[in-house]
Amino acid sequence: MTTTVKPKIQVPEKEKESASRGSVYQSNQLNLWYDTNHALKNIDLDIKENEVTAIIGPSGCGKSTYIKTLNRMTETIPSVKTSGEIIYRGKNILEKGYRVEELRTKVGMVFQKPNPFPKSIYENIAYGPRIHGIKNKKILDQIVEKSLRGAAIWDEVKDRLNENAYSLSGGQQQRICIARCLAIEPDVILMDEPTSALDPISTLKVEELVQELKKEYSIIIVTHNMQQAARISDKTAFFLNGEVIEFDQTDKIFSNPSDKRTEDYISGRFG
Amino acid sequence: MNYIDHESVANKTNSRLLKNKVLKAIFLAATMFGLIVLAILLYRIVTQGSEYLSLEFFTSFASRIPENSGIKAAILGSIYLMLLVAPISMFLGVGTAVYLEEYAKKNKFTDFIRINISNLAGVPSVVFGLLGLTIFARFFGLGISLMAAALTMSLLILPIIIVASQEAVRSVPKELRDASYAMGATKWQTILRIVLPAAIPGILTGSILALSRAIGETAPLVVLGIPTILMFTPDSIMSTFTALPMQIFDWTKRPQVAFHDVAAAGIIVLMTLLIIMNSIAVFIRNKYQKRY
Numbered sequence: 001m002t003t004t005v006k007p008k009i010q011v012p013e014k015e016k017e018s019a020s021r022g023s024v025y026q027s028n029q030l031n032l033w034y035d036t037n038h039a040l041k042n043i044d045l046d047i048k049e050n051e052v053t054a055i056i057g058p059s060g061c062g063k064s065t066y067i068k069t070l071n072r073m074t075e076t077i078p079s080v081k082t083s084g085e086i087i088y089r090g091k092n093i094l095e096k097g098y099r100v101e102e103l104r105t106k107v108g109m110v111f112q113k114p115n116p117f118p119k120s121i122y123e124n125i126a127y128g129p130r131i132h133g134i135k136n137k138k139i140l141d142q143i144v145e146k147s148l149r150g151a152a153i154w155d156e157v158k159d160r161l162n163e164n165a166y167s168l169s170g171g172q173q174q175r176i177c178i179a180r181c182l183a184i185e186p187d188v189i190l191m192d193e194p195t196s197a198l199d200p201i202s203t204l205k206v207e208e209l210v211q212e213l214k215k216e217y218s219i220i221i222v223t224h225n226m227q228q229a230a231r232i233s234d235k236t237a238f239f240l241n242g243e244v245i246e247f248d249q250t251d252k253i254f255s256n257p258s259d260k261r262t263e264d265y266i267s268g269r270f271g
Numbered sequence: 272m273n274y275i276d277h278e279s280v281a282n283k284t285n286s287r288l289l290k291n292k293v294l295k296a297i298f299l300a301a302t303m304f305g306l307i308v309l310a311i312l313l314y315r316i317v318t319q320g321s322e323y324l325s326l327e328f329f330t331s332f333a334s335r336i337p338e339n340s341g342i343k344a345a346i347l348g349s350i351y352l353m354l355l356v357a358p359i360s361m362f363l364g365v366g367t368a369v370y371l372e373e374y375a376k377k378n379k380f381t382d383f384i385r386i387n388i389s390n391l392a393g394v395p396s397v398v399f400g401l402l403g404l405t406i407f408a409r410f411f412g413l414g415i416s417l418m419a420a421a422l423t424m425s426l427l428i429l430p431i432i433i434v435a436s437q438e439a440v441r442s443v444p445k446e447l448r449d450a451s452y453a454m455g456a457t458k459w460q461t462i463l464r465i466v467l468p469a470a471i472p473g474i475l476t477g478s479i480l481a482l483s484r485a486i487g488e489t490a491p492l493v494v495l496g497i498p499t500i501l502m503f504t505p506d507s508i509m510s511t512f513t514a515l516p517m518q519i520f521d522w523t524k525r526p527q528v529a530f531h532d533v534a535a536a537g538i539i540v541l542m543t544l545l546i547i548m549n550s551i552a553v554f555i556r557n558k559y560q561k562r563y
């Protein structure tokens with residue numbers, strides 16, 4: 001059967017070398033329940049390093065839940081039960097005895113709503129290094145500058161590092177959160193709709209930043225904005241009712257999806 | 272069709288407005304009742320007691336002669352008592368609140384504890400006095416000491432501090448905790464660096480209000496058998512002592528009318544202390560009002 005979908009969403013040209021890349025995350029038959037609500041069903045995904053992997057799908061399909069299993073933040077909700085495997089760099093993080101604190105120093109997370117601490121900009125960035133035992137002021141200074149530069153916000157805040165992070169705009173706060181996450185020098189960055197609370201210009205800045213960051217980090221980003229997924233991601237996973245319907249190269253998903261439901265979703269017929 | 276008959280609405284408006292006015296007046300009277308009684312009380316106490324208020328009043332011990340009577344032992348006793356009660360009750364109270372809110376799993380047992388902490392706040396203070404007498408004074412052999420009284424008072428105000436601290440801890444947004452956990456922080460690091468700093472204004476406000484209750488409590492001290500007249504000040508946590516409310520209580524019982532005026536002077540001091548403590552609490556609450 002040949003599909004004749006007109007690509008409504010333009011996907012920019014991207015290099016295709018993912019076959020040669022190593023895996024960061026592999027979820028095998030991952031299931032998750034909130035009490036009796038079966039929120040993730042037999043998820044199999046293989047996420048490659050130094051790529052941007054987008055997770056799209058309608059509200060309530062389990063995008064946030066999935067990304068939160070990757071750094072085990074779902075554990076903070078008492079009713080959650082999981083089964084299956086999540087292999088991160090060769091080890092199953094769901095296994096008993098896997099230390100979640102270690103995992104989370106390698107896997108940073110940026111949340112939907114900017115959530116800086118009610119502390120100074122400097123202290124926000126220094127928070128991660130401090131909890132991991134760095135006390136030397138010189139080293140902290142360097143980490144703070146490097147992280148803020150990495151999040152493309154250094155020039156905006158370098159003269160006000162001691163001001164409360166709450167004095168910044170929403171878009172700046174989100175980039176502070178990204179910088180805070182870079183300060184622990186992660187391997188992977190998880191982002192859960194990081195631009196949904198931002199204005200278009202701040203959104204653009206964050207999108208550009210993601211492009212920049214993918215050179216050094218593997219990025220998994222949840223978005224309900226399909227244009228965004230098309231613009232910034234290399235791979236896209238389409239979730240529906242807790243299942244992965246399709247997972248493929250972003251240009252393939254947006255130009256020639258193999259599943260009818262993916263096609264319906266990206267052409268805006270539901271969701 | 273119309274459900275609202277505007278003509279009859281207009282007819283009834285007058286009586287509705289009248290009712291509103293009458294009730295407003297009743298509620299105002301209810302408010303004034305308390306205020307007026309309080310004003311009379313304050314006026315009487317101030318006029319009665321002010322002539323005895325002097326520097327000597329603070330530097331002399333109690334005496335058989337009203338003019339020579341002072342509150343040196345009582346006020347120092349009260350201050351020492353607070354200096355012990357504050358750290359004990361805050362350590363226990365904040366510790367309990369942090370355990371219940373941050374560490375404890377939700378189950379029948381912890382639910383039971385949560386409910387009973389609020390119930391404990393309603394237990395009469397005499398009962399705490401009896402508890403202190405049996406457990407701290409007799410069983411632990413602390414006798415009629417500052418320490419025994421401090422532990423008793425700490426227990427008495429513990430529920431208030433726990434409840435206030437629980438509320439303060441609970442009002443710290445989950446997003447902030449999540450941000451900390453997501454960076455690999457342990458629970459304790461998150462509590463110490465994120466939760467407590469954000470909760471401290473609420474904890475302090477509640478604790479100071481609780482302490483101001485403890486400073487005025489008499490019943491537990493009476494049950495413990497704290498003396499009313501002491502001619503020395505305590506030199507250790509094991510020495511006996513007296514406290515302001517005890518001293519005032521003693522003076523009001525005396526047959527000589529002059530002592531009632533001395534008691535009034537003592538009350539002025541005690542109330543001033545209370546007002547200062549409450550003002551500090553209000554100040555902290557306003558200054559650190561939540562910004563998230």
Ligand SMILES: Nc1ncnc2c1ncn2[C@@H]1O[C@H](COP(=O)(O)OP(=O)(O)O)[C@@H](O)[C@H]1O
Nearest residue numbers: 034037039058059060061062063064065066077
């Ligand atoms: N904390 C929670 N407790 C219980 N159920 C939840 C919780 N979070 C999400 N869910 C449920 O899990 C399903 C997936 O939610 P979520 O992962 O937030 O979806 P998405 O991010 O794709 O909008 C929904 O049915 C939602 O109601």
Ligand SMILES: [Mg+2]
Nearest residue numbers: 063064065193
């Ligand atoms: Mg979501």
